[in-house]
Amino acid sequence: MPQKVAVIIPVFNEEDSLPLVIAEIPDSHVDEIIVVDNGSTDDSSRVASDAGARVVYESRRGYGAACLAGIAAAQEHEILVFLDGDYSDYPEDMESLLLPVLSGEADLVIGTRMMNKDSRRALLPQARFGNWLATRLMRLLFGIRCSDLGPFRVIRRESLLALGMCDRDFGWTVEMQLRAKLAGLRVRELPVRYRQRVGKSKITGTLRGTLMAGYKILLTIGVYRLKPPRLAEGAAQQSPDKD
Numbered sequence: 711m712p713q714k715v716a717v718i719i720p721v722f723n724e725e726d727s728l729p730l731v732i733a734e735i736p737d738s739h740v741d742e743i744i745v746v747d748n749g750s751t752d753d754s755s756r757v758a759s760d761a762g763a764r765v766v767y768e769s770r771r772g773y774g775a776a777c778l779a780g781i782a783a784a785q786e787h788e789i790l791v792f793l794d795g796d797y798s799d800y801p802e803d804m805e806s807l808l809l810p811v812l813s814g815e816a817d818l819v820i821g822t823r824m825m826n827k828d829s830r831r832a833l834l835p836q837a838r839f840g841n842w843l844a845t846r847l848m849r850l851l852f853g854i855r856c857s858d859l860g861p862f863r864v865i866r867r868e869s870l871l872a873l874g875m876c877d878r879d880f881g882w883t884v885e886m887q888l889r890a891k892l893a894g895l896r897v898r899e900l901p902v903r904y905r906q907r908v909g910k911s912k913i914t915g916t917l918r919g920t921l922m923a924g925y926k927i928l929l930t931i932g933v934y935r936l937k938p939p940r941l942a943e944g945a946a947q948q949s950p951d952k953d
Contacts, residue, residue: 713812716787717804719763720776721745721795725752727908731793732761736800739808745795748776754795773861774875774882774911781870791864796907798832798860803902806865810898817869817895820887821862821902829904842923844884844931851935854891859883859927861904870893871914874941880923881930888934893941 717740721728732743745758745765755765768779777792784790789811791804803821810816811949823829830838848854873889875882890897893947 711731713789713809715789715790715791715812716737716742716744716784716857717779717793718777718780718784719743719745719758719793719795720748720773720774720780721750721754721758722748722771723750723752723754724795724908725750725754725757727797728754728757728795729761730797730908731799731801732763735793736802736805737803737810740791741787742784744780746776746780746783748772752898756858761829765813770878772879774880774885774886775878776832777882778875778878781875784867787869789864790867790870792861794861794907798904798907800903800905802880803862804864806900807862807902810866810900811866814903815896816898818865818886818890818897819863820856820897820899821857821860822856822858822899823860823902824857825901826903829902832904832906836920837887840920840927844927847928847931848884848887851931852888852891856887856897856899860902860904872941874939877930884927884930888930889939889941892934892938913924 717735735743743763745763747755747765747767749769749771758765766779766783768776793799795799807821808821810819844859845856873893875883875885
């Protein structure tokens with residue numbers, strides 16, 4: 711039976727970039743595009759709807775909160791793709807990320823921006839350093855061999871629900887990788903292209919955002935090292951469908 715695929719795009723004020731992102735999503739494998747409006751004050755919702763996406767709303771601010779809302783909205787889909795709405799990723803790279811999951815070779819595929827020289831250069835210096843530090847700590851403390859915490863990723867929905875994801879802001883991506891390791895998921899990294907985003911980043915584009923994101927990522931790694939979660943209990947308590 712064909713596996714239904716949903717693309718989840720969390721957004722906050724991305725009216726200029728969203729039409730570009732949605733237009734370049736390959737429709738050969740994608741059944742639905744879900745845009746999660748995380749309290750935008752611009753026309754993000756309207757342009758997303760006009761471009762053919764289903765729009766859901768999450769008033770509680772935070773990248774993780776928006777992702778959880780998207781998961782809850784994608785109950786009829788077996789495979790979920792997470793993609794940013796700022797046009798920094800190349801949506802057409804989605805096909806290569808999907809293949810290992812569709813074929814049953816992997817449970818989680820993460821698009822890494824570190825394997826391509828131009829993609830690395832497109833990242834802001836503070837983002838490159840923070841990414842380097844976090845991935846080194848994950849390897850040292852957990853034995854996780856990864857090069858990136860990139861948000862462009864594909865995962866089986868049942869695997870994601872079993873992880874019991876609960877972070878509602880900047881720790882979402884690193885939490886997924888830590889929980890995937892603890893749960894024994896089959897994880898792969900594949901190269902993706904990356905470019906300067908449309909507009910200014912709300913996180914790495916500001917000093918406050920950079921410091922908050924870096925602090926939360928490092929805190930998450932430290933907490934998981936000191937007290938790893940019991941995933942079975944976490945999944946039962948934190949399932950997005952029950953949130």
